[in-house]
Amino acid sequence: MLHFTSPALSPRAIPPLPARTFSAMSETISLADSTPDHVAGTWYSVPDLRLRDHQFTVPLDYTIDRNASPKISVYAREVVSVGKEEQPLPYLLYLQGGPGFECPRPTEASGWIHKTCEEFRVILMDQRGTGLSTPLTPSSMSQLDSAKEISEYLTYFRADNIVNDAEFIRVRLVPEAGPWTILGQSYGGFCSVTYLSFAPQGLKQVLLTGGIPPVGNGSTADAVYRACYPQVIHQNEKYYKRFPQDVEIIREVVKHLAESEGGGVPLPSGGFLTPRGLQTLGLSGLGSSSGFERLHYMFERAWDPVIVPGSRKQISYYFLKAFENWLDFDTNPLYILLHEAIYCQGDSSLWSAHRIRTEDDGKFDAIRAVKEGRPVFFTGEMVFPWMLEEVHALRKFKEAAHLLAEKKDWPPLYDIAVLNNNKVPVAAAVYYEDMYVNFKLAMETASQIAGIRLWITNEYMHSGLRDGGGQVLDHLLGMLNGRKPLF
Secondary structure: OOEEEOOOOOOOOOOOOOOOOOOOOOOOOOOOOOOOOEEEOOOEEEOOEEEEEEEEEEEOOOOOOOOOOOEEEEEEEEEEEOOOOOOOOOEEEEEOOOOOOOOOOOOOOOHHHHHHOOOOEEEEEOOOOOOOOOOOOOOHHHHOOOHHHHHHHHOOOOHHHHHHHHHHHHHHHOHHHOOEEEEEEOHHHHHHHHHHHHOHHHEEEEEEEOOOOOOOOEEOHHHHHHHHHHHHHHHHHHHHHHOOOHHHHHHHHHHHHHHOHHHOEEOOOOOEEOHHHHHOOHHHHOOOOOHHHHHHHHHHOOEOOOOOOOOOOOEOHHHHHHHHHHOOOOOOOHHHHOOHHHHEEOOOOOOHHHHHHHHHOOOOOHHHHHHHOOOOOOOOOOOOOOHHHHOHHHHHHHHHHHHHHHOOOOOOOOOHHHHHOOOOOEEEEEEOOOOOOOHHHHHHHHOOOOOOEEEEEOOOOOOHHHHOOOHHHHHHHHHHHOOOOOO
């Protein structure tokens, strides 16, 4: 396996981003105070862990007077090992991948949470709009009257305000409003670099796992997808090398969909499965541990058996249901609605993945692949405008999604000048074959973060934090606490 641990990097200079206003919380609040904007629950248990709920009432918009802003709720779960409830442990905030997904719900002391609780008090914050933090779902967003109102509301749910929420929570939880450690997985790492840019005073140290973002001005989405499509092709090639029998099975499914009335078949939820929709299975199937296997076993049951001779061939309900269960676009709509916005600073994305896909000379054209006898390539972590038609629960948000794709005046998410002069200890796991966060782009950004230490490996995929138990976290902590010194 390839492993490389870097010494601390010094940045190379590039022009800084425009100045912006960032509303990090600066007040100091005693833990003994009972505040109307923070409600703490009682302790409860899962095996080997003790947990406590915290609910915070925060401004939707931190750029205006707090009393004038509409309010939303942000939820955080405090987690410690049994018997450590009252111990003076340092705090660690976990920032979840996404965008648009809530934190994991612990059922026992295992994996990275078990490792973290050996020395930290862990805070699992549901990022605004997810989980128990004023969740934005197809049903809750129906309260907003128009596409314009929806799109404007969603502009408050990017990394800058996630960091503002984290700072709001930190000064209310950490004794004497001291700094805390943050652990950012995937998109949570993007948020962590925003945190480093605009509120480094709140940070003791930063751990990144598969989450170093592109930080250039404008929209970096085009560069991201031009870099990511070749890696997605590579993952497809590896998949078919592992399961060569699936080449013909998947071609048959695509052919069946293309020849069906309307170019697809109805899904159990009321959506519509087309060849291009089928290709989105690569989002989960190609880039994480056991994804290849899960994808293969799913296609094993693609067809209903022919019970009555002469009956027409049809895709099984099992497969259609499995397809919907695998993709969370309907329950977590922020993923599609804000996905490309995470790459925007002062420019629009204009459905970047959809545009860049046309540059591939038909490599991702499923119907053409069937006609030419080629393997059908799945797509990766990309969102496309037609998803708002084919995912039933998202159809009502089609116009709002287009408004977000066209929006140009996105505020900055990073301050390169601050990153160049970073003083916060940072350690990052960089996965060499990461399909979601391109290795080359991650390394370009790493060169801008002063003092960052990198662990480059191909032993893990993007899901390494989850798959490696406590090993990934232990390695990164070792890089910062002296157990893995510079050499």
